[in-house]
Amino acid sequence: MAIKRRAKRLFRSLRAERRTLRQGLVALVLSTVAGFVAGLTLSGIGDTLRTLPGLFILIPAAVGMRGTIFGAIGARLGTTNAAGTFEVSRRKNGVLYQNVYVAVVTTFGSSIWLALLAKVAGAAFGKPSISVWSLVTISVLGGVLGSVFILLVTVALSVLSYRRGWDLDSVSTPMVTALGDMVTLPTLFLATYVVRDQTANAIVSGICVAAALYAILRAYTVSALIVRRVILEMTAVILLTPILDIFAGVLQEHRLVELTAVPVLLILIPPFVSQAGALGGIFSSRISSKLQIGVITPRGLPEPPALVDGTIVFALGVVVFSLIGIIAVGLATLTGHAPVSPNRVIVGALVAGLIATPVTIVFSYYLAIVTYRFGLDPDNQTVPIITSVMDLAGVACVLFVMSVSGVLPHG
Numbered sequence: 001m002a003i004k005r006r007a008k009r010l011f012r013s014l015r016a017e018r019r020t021l022r023q024g025l026v027a028l029v030l031s032t033v034a035g036f037v038a039g040l041t042l043s044g045i046g047d048t049l050r051t052l053p054g055l056f057i058l059i060p061a062a063v064g065m066r067g068t069i070f071g072a073i074g075a076r077l078g079t080t081n082a083a084g085t086f087e088v089s090r091r092k093n094g095v096l097y098q099n100v101y102v103a104v105v106t107t108f109g110s111s112i113w114l115a116l117l118a119k120v121a122g123a124a125f126g127k128p129s130i131s132v133w134s135l136v137t138i139s140v141l142g143g144v145l146g147s148v149f150i151l152l153v154t155v156a157l158s159v160l161s162y163r164r165g166w167d168l169d170s171v172s173t174p175m176v177t178a179l180g181d182m183v184t185l186p187t188l189f190l191a192t193y194v195v196r197d198q199t200a201n202a203i204v205s206g207i208c209v210a211a212a213l214y215a216i217l218r219a220y221t222v223s224a225l226i227v228r229r230v231i232l233e234m235t236a237v238i239l240l241t242p243i244l245d246i247f248a249g250v251l252q253e254h255r256l257v258e259l260t261a262v263p264v265l266l267i268l269i270p271p272f273v274s275q276a277g278a279l280g281g282i283f284s285s286r287i288s289s290k291l292q293i294g295v296i297t298p299r300g301l302p303e304p305p306a307l308v309d310g311t312i313v314f315a316l317g318v319v320v321f322s323l324i325g326i327i328a329v330g331l332a333t334l335t336g337h338a339p340v341s342p343n344r345v346i347v348g349a350l351v352a353g354l355i356a357t358p359v360t361i362v363f364s365y366y367l368a369i370v371t372y373r374f375g376l377d378p379d380n381q382t383v384p385i386i387t388s389v390m391d392l393a394g395v396a397c398v399l400f401v402m403s404v405s406g407v408l409p410h411g
Helices: 002-016 018-046 045-049 057-083 096-126 132-164 166-194 198-221 225-254 255-262 263-293 306-334 342-373 377-402
Strands: none
Touching: 018 166, 018 263, 018 306, 045 255, 045 377, 057 132, 057 225, 057 306, 057 377, 096 132, 096 198, 096 225, 096 263, 132 166, 132 198, 166 198, 166 263, 166 306, 198 225, 225 255, 225 342, 255 263, 263 306, 263 342, 263 377, 306 342, 342 377
C-alpha cells in the first residue's frame, strides 16, 4: 500500500514537471543538433589530427573545460534564479559581472594547464606530440576565441530565462555544453594554422603564456570575496577534471586509425559525450538548487523531488541518444560516409546511452550530496566534475558498444 502511495505521488510530481520536461527536451534537442557541428568538424579534420600528433589528446580536455567553466556559471545563475536573487545588472558586485570575471580569468589559466597536461600525457603513453609551445598556442588561442562566444550566449540565456520564467537549470547546461563542443573544435582548428608558421607560433605562444600568468595572478588577488571563493573552490576542479578528458583523448588517439575508417563515429562521439554530460549537468544543477533552497535534504536515499528529477533525466536520455544515432547516420550518408550497418549504429548509440545515463544520474546525485555536506557550493563542483566524468565514460561506452556490435573494427 505504501509503495502504491509513493508511486502515485511520483506520478503527480512528474505531471507537475511537464513544463520543465518540455523545456529540457527542447534545449537538449537544439543542443544535440548544435553538437553535430563538432562531430562534422572532427570527421573533417582527420588529416590535421595525423599531421599534428597530440592534438586529439588536447581536444576533449579543451572542449570539456568549456563545459566545466560555463556549466558551473549556468548552475550558479540557475540557483540565484530559483532563489529569486538573480538580477540583470552590470554592477561589479552583481552576479552577472562576477561570473563574467570568473569566466575570463579561468579560461586563460585553465587553457595553459591543458596544454601542459596534453604534452605530459602524450609522453607518458608513448604517443608522439607537437611541441609544448604549439599546444599552448592552440589551447589558449582556440580556447579564448571559443569562450567569447559561449560567454555571450550564457549571459543571454540567463537574462532570457529570468525575463521569461524558464527553468535555467534545465536550459543552460545542455545548451552551454553543446555550444562548447560546437564552437571550441572549430576555433582549435583555426588556431592550428598559427602553429604552422614557426615565427608566428613563437610570438603568439609567448603572448598566451604572459596573458595566462596575468589572469592567474588576478584570479587569486581579486578583492571581491565571492569571486575569490568561487575561484578557490574551482581550482581543484580545474586542475583535476581535465585529467579525465585527457584519458578520453588518449582512448580516441589509440583508436584513431579505426575511428577515421568509420567516420560516422567521429560524427557521433562529440554530441554523444556532450549530451551525456548535459544530462548529468541538468540533474546535478536541479539537485544543487533544491539543496540550497531547502526543497530536499542531503540524504543517502533520494527524496521524492530527487527521484522525479532522475526520472525526467532518464526519459530525456532515451529520446536524445536515439536522436543522436539517427542524425549521425543521416549526416554520414549525406557526406558520403554511409555506415555499413546503419541500424547497428542507431541501436548502438541508444544502448551506449542507456549505459551512460544511470551512471550520470547516480554519480551526480551523490556528488551534490557530498559537496553540500562538506560545506562547499555544489554549483562550483557538480557540473564541472560530472561533465568531465561523462567525457571519459561517454567515450568508453561508445567505443565498447560499437566494438562489441562490430561497427568499430578491432585494431
